[in-house]
Amino acid sequence: MIKVYNSQQEASEAMAEEFKNIANQSIKERGRFNVSLTGGSSPKVLYKLLAEKPLVDQIPWDKTFVFWGDERCVPFDHEDNNAKMAFDLLLDKVPLPKDNTFRMDGRSNPSEGAQEYERILKQHFKNEDPAFDLILLGMGGDGHTASIFPGTEVINEKDKWVDTGYNAELKSDRITLTAPFINKARNIFFGAFGEGKAETLKSVIEGDYRPSEYPSQLINTEQGNLVWYLDEPAAKQIKH
Numbered sequence: 001m002i003k004v005y006n007s008q009q010e011a012s013e014a015m016a017e018e019f020k021n022i023a024n025q026s027i028k029e030r031g032r033f034n035v036s037l038t039g040g041s042s043p044k045v046l047y048k049l050l051a052e053k054p055l056v057d058q059i060p061w062d063k064t065f066v067f068w069g070d071e072r073c074v075p076f077d078h079e080d081n082n083a084k085m086a087f088d089l090l091l092d093k094v095p096l097p098k099d100n101t102f103r104m105d106g107r108s109n110p111s112e113g114a115q116e117y118e119r120i121l122k123q124h125f126k127n128e129d130p131a132f133d134l135i136l137l138g139m140g141g142d143g144h145t146a147s148i149f150p151g152t153e154v155i156n157e158k159d160k161w162v163d164t165g166y167n168a169e170l171k172s173d174r175i176t177l178t179a180p181f182i183n184k185a186r187n188i189f190f191g192a193f194g195e196g197k198a199e200t201l202k203s204v205i206e207g208d209y210r211p212s213e214y215p216s217q218l219i220n221t222e223q224g225n226l227v228w229y230l231d232e233p234a235a236k237q238i239k240h
């Protein structure tokens with residue numbers, strides 16, 4: 001489903017409302033809310049909104065478990081660290097127990113970091129279907145999502161839940177959830193804002209299936225809801 005709003009602010013308000021609904025529904029049905037966060041620019045307004053009243057008081061943070069969809073292999077206090085951004089804008093401002101957060105760490109060895117994160121996920125989901133209640137994703141201007149970049153090996157991964165990624169432009173190692181694991185989620189929100197995303201969005205949503213060029217095309221939930229939250233400038237080249 002594609003939802004288009006006048007601005008990133010309006011789209012983020014709608015995402016925040018749905019985030020709250022999914023959190024409460026998940027806790028009602030399964031006792032906890034498992035969410036995977038994204039980095040980049042697209043979730044920043046959403047994170048701020050979730051930390052503000054009234055929403056902050058409407059989410060049962062003590063039953064919320066926070067993971068990440070991808071991470072850059074940089075120290076936690078580095079300005080490019082995805083988890084740091086989420087802590088700064090959201091997680092440090094809400095009553096979320098610190099033990100309920102699970103950061104990726106690939107600083108010393110990305111491959112070992114990916115294996116370790118898969119072990120953490122398997123332990124967390126050992127008594128239930130390994131499906132996130134909600135995964136937040138962004139889409140880069142090159143069509144990547146999480147840290148699944150064009151032309152990289154992780155695009156073809158079928159079995160692992162977590163793998164290494166590589167950003168050739170920045171020459172930086174990454175850790176990322178794989179597309180098959182992301183696709184198990186009950187809900188996936190893709191946020192993309194600004195005119196700079198318009199052309200790539202058209203290729204991803206309406207173009208031929210070429211996932212090695214546009215890895216975001218790999219994302220397609222098996223059993224859940226996939227919603228694109230866009231602003232008008234990002235959506236200007238697609239039918240909606």
Ligand SMILES: O=C1O[C@H](COP(=O)(O)O)[C@@H](O)[C@H](O)[C@H]1O
Binds near residue numbers: 043141
């Ligand atoms: O490198 C990354 O980029 C994507 C997209 O970011 P955006 O700034 O274009 O929204 C992001 O989803 C991912 O978490 C991040 O590591």
